[in-house]
Amino acid sequence: MPFIEDFNKNHPTFIKNLLKKSPGLTQREVLLCMYLKFNYSNREICDLMKISNSTVDSYRHRARKKMKLKRSDSIFNYLNQL
Template structure:
């Protein structure tokens, strides 16, 4: 996938750091985090991952839980710190 290659070239330690802090993330949740880091909208993520909006919400909810984020914590801020 060109997106993943470009992402890894621009952010070579992101996935490693993400999985170090949240080792239980699935491949799909990691991909979601990559899209979120670039501020993709839910609609764009739905199209890119070929999933429904509710599935994006489920992935996001599970990822936040595995990252141990509080309801008030921003997933975008968390991902941008990695």
């Protein structure tokens, strides 16, 4: 996938750092985090991952739990600090 290759080229330590802090994330949740880091909308993520909006919400919810983020914590800020 060109997006993943470009992402890894521009952010070589992101996935390693993400999995170090949240080792239980699935491949799909990691991909979601990559899209979220670039502030993609749910609609864009749905189209790119070929999943429904409710599935995006489920992935996001599970990823937040695995990252131990509180409701008040921004997932965007968290991902951009990695």
